[in-house]
Amino acid sequence: SGYDRALTVFSPDGHLFQVEYAMEAVKKGAAAVAVTSQTSSCIIFGCEIRSPPKLQKLSQRRKIMEIDDHVGVVCAGLTADARVLTNKARIDCQTYRLSYGEAAPAQHVAREISKYQQEFTVRGGRRPFGLSLLVAGFISEGNIEEKEEPQTPRLFRCTAAGICTEWKCAAIGRKDKTLLEVLEENYQENMDEEQSIKLTIRALSQVAEGGPEAMDIAILRFGQRLARLETNSIETILEQIEAEEEQKQKKKS
Numbered sequence: 001s002g003y004d005r006a007l008t009v010f011s012p013d014g015h016l017f018q019v020e021y022a023m024e025a026v027k028k029g030a031a032a033v034a035v036t037s038q039t040s041s042c043i044i045f046g047c048e049i050r051s052p053p054k055l056q057k058l059s060q061r062r063k064i065m066e067i068d069d070h071v072g073v074v075c076a077g078l079t080a081d082a083r084v085l086t087n088k089a090r091i092d093c094q095t096y097r098l099s100y101g102e103a104a105p106a107q108h109v110a111r112e113i114s115k116y117q118q119e120f121t122v123r124g125g126r127r128p129f130g131l132s133l134l135v136a137g138f139i140s141e142g143n144i145e146e147k148e149e150p151q152t153p154r155l156f157r158c159t160a161a162g163i164c165t166e167w168k169c170a171a172i173g174r175k176d177k178t179l180l181e182v183l184e185e186n187y188q189e190n191m192d193e194e195q196s197i198k199l200t201i202r203a204l205s206q207v208a209e210g211g212p213e214a215m216d217i218a219i220l221r222f223g224q225r226l227a228r229l230e231t232n233s234i235e236t237i238l239e240q241i242e243a244e245e246e247q248k249q250k251k252k253s
Contacts, residue, residue: 008124018128019121022077022160025130029076030063031173031207033183034134034155035200040193041151041222043136045074046200048173048208049216064218066226068093071109071137072218076173077160078130085129089113106137110156110164118162132172133158138222151222169199175207182206193219197229201237212238 010016032047047063063082064074067089075082092112096104113135120126136155157170169187171179182203191199200217208214212234220226 008122016121019161022128022130023132026077026132026160026172027174027176029078029131029173031171031175031179031204032063032074032076032134033169033171033179033200033203034074034136034167035169035183035187035191035196036136036153036155037191037193037196038153039190040196041138041153042193042196043072043153043155043220044193044196044200045072045134045136045218045220045226046204047074047076047216048204049210049214051210051214062216064216064226064228067109067135068103068137069225070103070220070222071106071135072220072226073133073135074218075131075133076176077132081129081131082133085113085116085131085133088116089135105139106135106154107139107156107166109137110135110158114158114162114164117158117160121162128160130160132160134167134170134172136220153220153222171203178206179203193221198237198241201234202241205238205241211235 030048030050035044037044045064064072065086066072067086071093073086089109089112093104093109096108113133117129121128134155134157136153138153139150155167155170156164157167157172158164169183171183183199186199186202197217197219201215204215212231215234217229217234218226219229
């Protein structure tokens with residue numbers, strides 16, 4: 001049709017095809033999930049690890065990254081684009097600290113990322129980022145603009161189109177609809193850290209192929225740095241989930 005050759009040209013039915021193509025690239029990316037726990041003041045990040053070359057180091061295929069001491073991100077889509085956006089977000093956090101003498105709220109970080117993504121959808125000579133991100137963290141102690149307590153976890157989804165929305169738990173990447181169905185069915189407002197981890201693994205188990213080795217789980221607790229869950233712990237939780245599913249099947253029969 002020719003309308004997909006230029007980024008800034010709308011088709012007659014109101015589509016920006018290059019932006020839609022970028023969103024399709026996200027859907028082909030590895031599945032990613034984030035779940036907030038208001039009770040335990042933490043955020044659980046989870047993502048699918050696809051089968052890499054045997055000689056590649058595990059650290060080179062991380063999709064869960066730390067932006068600041070109190071903000072983490074998990075992404076789905078083009079990894080090279082993720083590097084550009086996360087590096088910019090880290091610089092923004094440093095700039096905020098120098099300007100205001102305190103850490104940037106998670107909401108500010110997410111908005112700046114979405115703003116940068118949106119700028120690449122309205123100017124010619126560029127292409128949209130083929131990437132969506134789940135940005136989560138906490139509010140800095142001295143920030144007076146936010147009404148929530150500093151330990152309140154905040155989660156935002158930043159799409160390839162530059163849209164930023166807040167969620168309690170969210171999913172991006174391939175089979176994101178399947179992941180969201182699991183999250184909607186099992187999410188509860190008063191879940192603690194252990195229940196949130198189990199929900200994250202339960203959702204990823206629906207799409208990840210390869211068992212615990214195919215999952216990367218990280219926890220961001222209030223006042224602490226991002227910590228990753230060991231494969232042995234993931235395997236134990238997976239066994240608990242499988243046992244629960246077997247009991248459900250026995251009750252139905």
